Amino acid sequence: MLTIALPKGRVLEELIPLFAKGGYSFPSEWFTSSRKLVFTLPEQGFTLFLAKPMDVPTYVEYGVADLGIVGKDVLLEAAREVYELLDLRISPCRLAVAGKPGAEPALYPRVATKYPRIAERYFKERGQQVEVIFLNGSVELAPLTGLAERIVDIVSTGKTLRENGLVELERITEVTARLIANQVSYRLKREAIQTLAERLGKAVEGEVSA
Numbered sequence: 001m002l003t004i005a006l007p008k009g010r011v012l013e014e015l016i017p018l019f020a021k022g023g024y025s026f027p028s029e030w031f032t033s034s035r036k037l038v039f040t041l042p043e044q045g046f047t048l049f050l051a052k053p054m055d056v057p058t059y060v061e062y063g064v065a066d067l068g069i070v071g072k073d074v075l076l077e078a079a080r081e082v083y084e085l086l087d088l089r090i091s092p093c094r095l096a097v098a099g100k101p102g103a104e105p106a107l108y109p110r111v112a113t114k115y116p117r118i119a120e121r122y123f124k125e126r127g128q129q130v131e132v133i134f135l136n137g138s139v140e141l142a143p144l145t146g147l148a149e150r151i152v153d154i155v156s157t158g159k160t161l162r163e164n165g166l167v168e169l170e171r172i173t174e175v176t177a178r179l180i181a182n183q184v185s186y187r188l189k190r191e192a193i194q195t196l197a198e199r200l201g202k203a204v205e206g207e208v209s210a
């Protein structure tokens with residue numbers, strides 16, 4: 001039996017059709033119209049549970065889940081000891097630095113973000129001194145209110161930036177969802193994990209499993 005930690009929210013919606021393509025179908029209403037967090041599927045050999053995206057790497061590092069699915073942004077931010085097995089190529093977006101257009105860069109700017117670790121590392125690598133301010137969401141509000149000059153956040157369509165009069169200034173990295181594994185599970189349950197990874201890999205490539 002494999003235990004898989006799935007992220008609630010956006011990624012989950014795209015995961016259900018990907019799993020179906022890989023030959024693992026489960027009714028999406030299970031996830032959408034219920035408050036249940038754990039689903040056991042004896043026929044498929046899975047237990048699935050639903051966690052907050054940022055918590056998925058924690059469940060996987062501690063071995064409570066053998067596998068997890070999570071955005072690369074979360075993986076970089078969480079910095080947990082897990083193996084990254086597969087790029088699922090779903091939920092594409094990017095991490096970027098954004099701000100008001102044409103603003104003079106301050107010597108020691110404040111940067112608001114849900115991703116403090118990624119932001120610290122990015123500016124440190126560039127030798128830029130910044131003060132990173134952690135926010136839980138609606139990060140675009142920070143430059144509008146004067147809390148920070150810059151933000152580090154996810155950009156997908158660019159609509160949120162546009163509608164708030166902000167512009168993308170620097171691109172940090174491209175982001176897609178990844179399959180991750182607990183390091184011990186990867187050795188002890190190698191066959192089951194590889195079967196799942198191969199099937200999902202084929203689904204990513206557009207080859208539908210029977």
Ligand SMILES: Nc1ncnc2c1ncn2[C@@H]1O[C@H](COP(=O)(O)OP(=O)(O)OP(=O)(O)O)[C@@H](O)[C@H]1O
Nearest residue numbers: 008009010011052053071073074091092093154156
């Ligand atoms: N606008 C977006 N378009 C595409 N993918 C996105 C977008 N925003 C986030 N993502 C990807 O989807 C993942 C989950 O995002 P989601 O919005 O479901 O949760 P969250 O807002 O990060 O978490 P929380 O529920 O804790 O607020 C992100 O980690 C990222 O990889």
Ligand SMILES: O=P(O)(O)OC[C@H]1O[C@H](OP(=O)(O)OP(=O)(O)O)[C@H](O)[C@@H]1O
Nearest residue numbers: 137138139153154155156157158159160
């Ligand atoms: O480029 P876009 O297509 O507009 O998408 C980007 C927005 O999506 C995410 O926010 P989310 O909806 O998760 O809300 P949050 O700000 O509360 O995290 C992200 O933080 C951006 O705000």
